[in-house]
Amino acid sequence: MAKEPAMKLIDLKKDIGKKQIIKGLTFEINPGEVFGFLGPNGAGKTTTIRMMVGLMKISEGDVLIKGSSIKSDYKNAIQHVGAIVENPEMYPFMSGWKNLLHYARMMPGITEERIKEVVSLVGLEKAIHEKAGRYSLGMRQRLGIAQALLHRPSVLILDEPTNGLDPHGIREIRQYIRTLAEKENVAVIVSSHLLSEIEMMCDRIGIIKNGELVAIETVKALTKTEEDRIHIEAVPLDRANELLRQTLQLEPTMEGENIKLTAKREEIPSIVKCLVEGQVDVFGVQVQRSTLEDKFLDVIGENAIE
């Protein structure tokens, strides 16, 4: 039997009034995968997430969670999902523990042991009996993740999960998300508007812009060993070309005032050194961005909300 995707979006659309704000999203997320949902603010990330969990009606298309449609088989679909939508808002007048108990009562078969387990997983043991209203944003984020994990979901949806966390907290969450995906085979969907953040924890990234998916890329393809395209402005060009070919066995091409070549990032200092020692004047070195970053910055660049 082929591996069933944990979540499947089929030509998902959302109209609000006459305007279509989500214009047909189709992609799958597999068990054990961390999927980054990336896009500028206003691109439709949260709207898509709201449709995934049934908070908003789907205008067209469908979302299947472990094969069950969120539209027609809501209960079966949603029971596999744990989520934070936007900010992790809790009842401020109740303790973290009582907040968790409240959600535990809404789902079958959650024991007190499980709640304790989840609390220690997110590292909230010390503050769990304090009122949630006194929590910092980082603590609320942890409590939010705790409530999403109570029922051991197969799909975990986290909307901007590192929002408000300090660098230490961000690293913890990141490691924790990786562990969940790798050890418990959970499919994790993480939304963010920051590429740098998502690059570090995701296996695949989908970029959304104005309600459309503009790219889906595997993160492994852009690890740091990948070669960058480098432009060097140097005088005299011929000599630079010769030096690079002979000393460093590179294959540069000449283009106007520039030399173009591909090399690993860590080779750049030795290239510059070689040129300088060979009496070539270097006026500039430019490293071109990787393809995903290109795409993402194109999207971010024209951050116009339609």
Place this chain on the structure above:
Amino acid sequence: MSNFFRLVFNEQVKLYARKSTWIMFGILAAIILGVAIFGKTVGNFDEDQYGDDWRQQLEQENAEIAEGSSEEEVANHWGIEENNYYLDNDIKPLEYDAWQFVVDNAMLSSLLSLFTIIVAAGIIAHEFRWGTVKLLLIRPVARTKILFAKYTSVLLFALTSLVFLLVFSWITGAIFFGINGANPLLVIQSQNDYTQIAAWAEMGRSYGLRLVNLVMMATFAFMISSIFRNSGLAIGFAIFLMMAGNSIIGFFMEYDWAKYILFANTNLEQYYRGTPLIEGMSLSFSIGVLIVYYIIFMVLSWLFFTKRDVAGH
């Protein structure tokens, strides 16, 4: 069913975890105590002490009232009518006691209406204001079930506060004024006459009838809360209508359809004491109108809660 019970339990936990709920009970207790202290000291609730010569005392009272009043006034004076009822039926007036105090405190049920409106208005709107609605609605529970758990919780609050009002009034009344037996016969005004009724029956009747108004206004506030997701609006609207209800009827009195206005029908007391507000109205007519309004309120609450998107702020 146990599932539904747990949802109602959740709502009750959230309700009583908030200070404002306890403040409401505190206010209620303070007012009951205040009324009792006022009655004992300034108000002279228990000034009439009737001995074996109670017939003479009543005659005396009537004479005192008659003095300085015109004949017409005397004929319609409630005090004289009441005293005459005692004399005609040979009933010795009872001293003011806990039972009488409880019956008199039925007027405080309008305060209960106010509190229940506040609770009903907040129970949906607050979830939206706090943002917790998003976490509440992504559980394997149908929205309809959550809505009815919330509504049940409102009714449970109304019932709890009513029981609190009754019990606290009785205890306070017992301490301040004493008790005349387990179920004494009270004399009350009914239609244009007086009648004798058992304390339990009178309590059940007057509180029960006021409960109708309370439930209708709470359901109305619940509906506004569901439609606009704003507790301030729901509280304001419901209280305004509760206060302005009589003026609204007065304003439209001359029209035929005035009797279909909700507020013309919420006070079922009108069929027991005095005459109906508008001619042609009867108890069964009012009950019919109330049921229609109730269904409309519930259906609108349900439609807006279950069918509408939970969008951003």
